[in-house]
Amino acid sequence: MQRRVLPGFGLTLGFALMYLGLIILLPLAATFVKTAGLSWEQFWSTVTSPRVVASYKLTFGTSFYAALFNVPMGVILAWVLVRYQFPGRRFMDALVDLPFALPTAVAGIALTSIYAKTGWFGQWLEPMGIKVAYTQVGVWVALTFIGLPFVVRTVQPILEELEPELEEAAATLGATRLQTIRRVVIPALLPAIITGFALAFARAVGEYGSVVFISGNMPMKTEITPLLIITKLEQYDYAGATALAVVMLLVSFALLLVIQLVQRYLFRSRA
Amino acid sequence: MSIEVRNVWKHFGDFTALAGVSLKVETGKLTALLGPSGSGKTTLLRIIAGLEFADASDDPDWGRVLFHGEDVSNIPAGKRGVGFVFQHYALFKHMTVFENIAFGLTVRPGSARPSKKAIADRVKELLELVQLEKFGGRLPHQLSGGQRQRVALARALAVQPKVLLLDEPFGALDAQVRKDLRRWLRGLHEKLHVTTVFVTHDQEEALELADEVVVMNQAKIEQIGDPQVVYDRPASPFVIEFLGNVNRLVAGLGKLNISNKDVLYVRPHDVEIRRDHAPEHSLRARVLHVFSAGNYGRVTLQRLTTGEPLEAEVPRDQLRSLNLQQGDEVFVVFRHVRLFPKGQFYETDVKDETATEADISGGI
Numbered sequence: 001m002q003r004r005v006l007p008g009f010g011l012t013l014g015f016a017l018m019y020l021g022l023i024i025l026l027p028l029a030a031t032f033v034k035t036a037g038l039s040w041e042q043f044w045s046t047v048t049s050p051r052v053v054a055s056y057k058l059t060f061g062t063s064f065y066a067a068l069f070n071v072p073m074g075v076i077l078a079w080v081l082v083r084y085q086f087p088g089r090r091f092m093d094a095l096v097d098l099p100f101a102l103p104t105a106v107a108g109i110a111l112t113s114i115y116a117k118t119g120w121f122g123q124w125l126e127p128m129g130i131k132v133a134y135t136q137v138g139v140w141v142a143l144t145f146i147g148l149p150f151v152v153r154t155v156q157p158i159l160e161e162l163e164p165e166l167e168e169a170a171a172t173l174g175a176t177r178l179q180t181i182r183r184v185v186i187p188a189l190l191p192a193i194i195t196g197f198a199l200a201f202a203r204a205v206g207e208y209g210s211v212v213f214i215s216g217n218m219p220m221k222t223e224i225t226p227l228l229i230i231t232k233l234e235q236y237d238y239a240g241a242t243a244l245a246v247v248m249l250l251v252s253f254a255l256l257l258v259i260q261l262v263q264r265y266l267f268r269s270r271a
Numbered sequence: 272m273s274i275e276v277r278n279v280w281k282h283f284g285d286f287t288a289l290a291g292v293s294l295k296v297e298t299g300k301l302t303a304l305l306g307p308s309g310s311g312k313t314t315l316l317r318i319i320a321g322l323e324f325a326d327a328s329d330d331p332d333w334g335r336v337l338f339h340g341e342d343v344s345n346i347p348a349g350k351r352g353v354g355f356v357f358q359h360y361a362l363f364k365h366m367t368v369f370e371n372i373a374f375g376l377t378v379r380p381g382s383a384r385p386s387k388k389a390i391a392d393r394v395k396e397l398l399e400l401v402q403l404e405k406f407g408g409r410l411p412h413q414l415s416g417g418q419r420q421r422v423a424l425a426r427a428l429a430v431q432p433k434v435l436l437l438d439e440p441f442g443a444l445d446a447q448v449r450k451d452l453r454r455w456l457r458g459l460h461e462k463l464h465v466t467t468v469f470v471t472h473d474q475e476e477a478l479e480l481a482d483e484v485v486v487m488n489q490a491k492i493e494q495i496g497d498p499q500v501v502y503d504r505p506a507s508p509f510v511i512e513f514l515g516n517v518n519r520l521v522a523g524l525g526k527l528n529i530s531n532k533d534v535l536y537v538r539p540h541d542v543e544i545r546r547d548h549a550p551e552h553s554l555r556a557r558v559l560h561v562f563s564a565g566n567y568g569r570v571t572l573q574r575l576t577t578g579e580p581l582e583a584e585v586p587r588d589q590l591r592s593l594n595l596q597q598g599d600e601v602f603v604v605f606r607h608v609r610l611f612p613k614g615q616f617y618e619t620d621v622k623d624e625t626a627t628e629a630d631i632s633g634g635i
Contacts, residue, residue, distance in 0.1 A: 165361035168322050169423075173375035173430055174349040183378070187365040267365075 028249065034242040046243045055225040058136060060251065062224075063204035066143035067151075067197050074151025074196060075189065081152070082159045096153070099146045104209030111142055112214045134216030139224065142210040147200030154196035155189055162188055191267050198259045205252055272352075272433035272466050273298045275337040279325040281314055288314040289325070290490040296483075298339075299464040301457070303477035306487035307513070312470045313438055315487070319468065320355050320436050321348035338434065351434075354427030354465075358439040360419045362411040368422050369407040372397055375430035397425040400459070417448040424456075428463075437469035441476065453480055474514045478502060486510050508611045511536050518542065518581050520574065534611050541606040542583035544570060546593055553602040556581055558595050563587060570595060572603065 035043065046052070081093050099107065115122045115132035125132060132138045162185065170180040186193075208226040215222040225248055232241035274296040281289040289311045296302045304312040317323040318336060325334035325344070336344050343351050362371050372394045376385055385393065398404050401421040411419055420440060427435065440456070441449040457480055460467055471477050477484050478498040486493045486501055486509075494506040505511035512519070520535045545553065556572040559580075563569070568590040572581040581603065585593070595601070 163359070163361060165357045165359065166363065168348070169355065169357060169361040169363075169426075170374070170378075172320060172322070172348045172351075172353060172355040173378065173426070175374070175378040176349075179378045183374075184363055187363075190365075 031242045031245045031249065034239055035246050037239045038243060042239075043243050046240050047247045051219050051223065052225070052228060052244065054220045055223045055228050056247070056251075058139060058222065059205060059225045059248075060255075062136060062140045062143055063201050063207075066140050066147050066204050067201035069140075069144055070147045070151045070200050071193055071197055074148060074200075075155055075193065077148075078152045078155040078159055082156060096149050098149075100149050104146065104207065105213065107145060108142060108210035108213030111138070111145065111210065115141065115214065133214055134218070134222065136215075136222055138214040138216070139211050139222060142214050143204040143207060146207055146210055147204050150199040150203060151193070151196035154199065155192045158189055158192040191263060194259060194263050194266075198256060201259075202252060202256060205248065272339045274319060274434060274466060274468065275335075275340070276315070276319065277335040277337070278328075278330075278333040279315070279318060279336070280328070280334060281311070281318065281323070281326055287490050289318070292487075292490075292492055294485060294492065294495070296466060296468060298466055300482045301460045301467045301480065302469070302483045302485060303481035304468060304470045304485050304487060305472070305474060305477040305513075306493075307472055309489075310487040311490045312472075312485075312487045316436050316438055316468060316470050319434070320353050321346060321351045322355070352430075352432050354430065354432030354435045356420070356423050356427050356435075356437040356440050358442045360411070360416075360423045360443075362419055362422060362426070364411055366410075367407065368398070368403065368409050368411070368414070369394055371411070371422055372425045372429050374426060393429060394425075397429055400428070401425045415448075416444045417452055420444065420452065424459075428465075432465065435465045435467040437467065439470050439472070441473075442471075449476075456480065478514070486513065488513070505609070508534060508536070511609060516582065520579050520581070521577060536609045536611070537605045537607065539569070539582045539584040540567075541608070542581065543604040543606060544572075544583055544585055544593060544595070545602045545604060546599075553604045554581075556601055556603045558597055558599045558601060560597065561590070561595050563590055572601070574603075575600070 038046065077096065081089065081096075112119075112133055114120050115125070115138060117123065117126050117133070119133070122133060130137075132141060166184055166188070167180050170184045175183070206226065208224070208230070211224050212227055215224065215227075217223050217227055225244060229241045229244050229248075232238075232244065274294075276292060276294040279289050279292045281287075292311070292315060294315070304315060306312045314323060318325050321336075321343070325336070328334045334344065335342055338351065348355075363374065366374070373390050376390045376393065379385075394407070395404075398407055401424060403418060403421060403425070406414065406418065406422075411422070414422065420443075424437075424440075441452055444452065453476060469480070478501075481498060483495065484498055484501045485495050488509045494501050494510050496504075501510060502514055505514060511517055516539050518537045518539065520537070521533075555575040557575060558570060559573055560571040561568060562571075566587055567584045568587055570583045570585055570590075572583060573579070574581055583603070593601075
């Protein structure tokens with residue numbers, strides 16, 4: 001073992017492992033243990049019932065599109081916050097964190113009241129044939145709302161540290177502004193963008209509070225998986241609830257792992 | 272392609288970066304902008320490149336940049352035909368060395384863009400020029416500092432600039448790499464003859480590398496001239512102090528009507544130490560420290576009358592015969608001094624002018 005200038009590797013590593021074990025692994029293990037109370041047939045029929053499968057599609061699908069939508073929006077917001085000085089910039093900067101801080105139920109109620117038939121947006125959108133509240137679109141709106149800070153906050157520091165010389169170099173070499181953004185700026189931001197996307201996606205998959213108000217919770221249509229888990233818990237079907245939890249856990253973990261691998265492959269160049 | 276800068280002013284808020292600077296650089300010359308940090312040299316370079324713009328003025332002759340007599344003041348950087356090399360390389364990290372060098376060619380609009388093969392050939396040619404033939408597939412972080420700077424240079428040269436501008440090109444490198452790269456750049460310039468302007472705060476670098484040195488201080492140009500001229504005939508106390516070691520003494524000399532406030536400058540290699548006989552025009556000094564390495568020994572002295580420190584460079588054999596010990600009192604003779612009385616300045620070659628010799632002795 002190499003000698004280190006700063007002692008304490010063993011101590012801190014031990015502490016980190018114990019903390020992760022207590023806070024994350026133990027509760028997760030409990031879900032698996034609880035699920036093990038079901039026979040394989042029971043488990044399979046629980047996690048593949050049509051209503052549940054519909055909820056997976058909605059949850060993962062809308063989470064994906066919400067996170068995807070937040071990528072360009074978040075990058076533009078970060079760009080404006082980093083690159084320009086204007087009155088109200090700090091206020092705008094603080095506003096970005098609001099979806100983090102707001103109790104999600106409050107967000108859900110606020111969104112619902114805006115997009116309901118009589119709400120500020122709803123009264124204009126409804127006559128145009130666009131229904132948001134109590135539809136899958138509503139779910140997407142809520143997930144977009146809560147996911148935004150993740151992209152902004154991961155891209156912002158990278159953009160701040162991006163040397164202006166890179167863009168100047170591109171300019172002296174004759175690149176247009178658009179070429180500079182496409183070929184120099186975006187590639188430099190891409191790792192942060194993917195991280196932000198993954199965080200927003202992961203957050204959206206687990207979201208409950210804001211969605212249940214705006215979705216209307218119609219079976220097969222606007223039920224998200226976390227809602228089904230709660231429903232099962234309310235019916236004292238603990239094993240059934242944890243079975244769904246296990247599926248979500250595995251899918252989320254697999255997706256995050258894939259994102260991680262993609263990122264590592266794409267950016268193997270940057271040690 | 273010659274460069275001309277006319278009456279350029281530049282303010283950043285309350286800070287004056289350039290105060291009416293004018294400059295001409297002839298075609299094919301290698302010119303150094305030399306000065307301490309904050310002297311405005313980088314700002315001037317960036318204005319020539321079009322990365323910064325001079326303060327606007329109604330007078331058509333103010334704040335102009337001309338390339339070959341043509342006004343380019345309002346032309347953006349990408350259309351000026353300049354190659355710019357940054358102190359910290361500014362390589363595109365996600366692109367290979369090849370892609371970095373090709374960048375300027377690949378961003379050209381369809382009709383002006385060379386074919387893939389032509390681009391590859393050109394990049395190969397440049398890789399050879401900067402002696403990195405085998406590194407085309409590497410990424411910037413796999414290269415050393417000196418290699419990165421050469422890639423940056425190749426990238427700038429790829430678009431065949433008419434003017435090459437380098438901002439502290441060796442500033443971030445080790446002393447040895449710096450020296451090698453400096454010599455290499457000089458050779459490259461001899462080969463390509465592209466009009467080149469580089470910024471540096473290192474006087475040795477400027478003197479060794481440049482055909483012409485522009486010494487800048489506090490937003491203004493202090494002196495323009497070839498290295499020999501700025502070193503041997505500095506136009507101001509700033510220039511003499513900035514270029515190399517120099518002793519600064521309060522003159523206090525009689526007959527020339529020089530008051531005590533006037534300042535006398537003498538380079539360490541123009542200071543001669545004598546032990547035994549005391550010529551008329553010598554100073555008395557005490558030896559504080561003797562350091563000898565290489566061909567020259569450095570002797571730190573203290574002038575007896577005023578206590579001012581004085582440094583001398585003495586050839587080694589002479590040092591040996593002098594056999595100086597700490598605390599010895601010796602006589603000091605100046606071969607060549609420069610005086611800067613009250614704003615104006617004149618120089619004296621001590622040995623040639625008997626009047627001055629007498630004056631100096633009178634002051635002791």
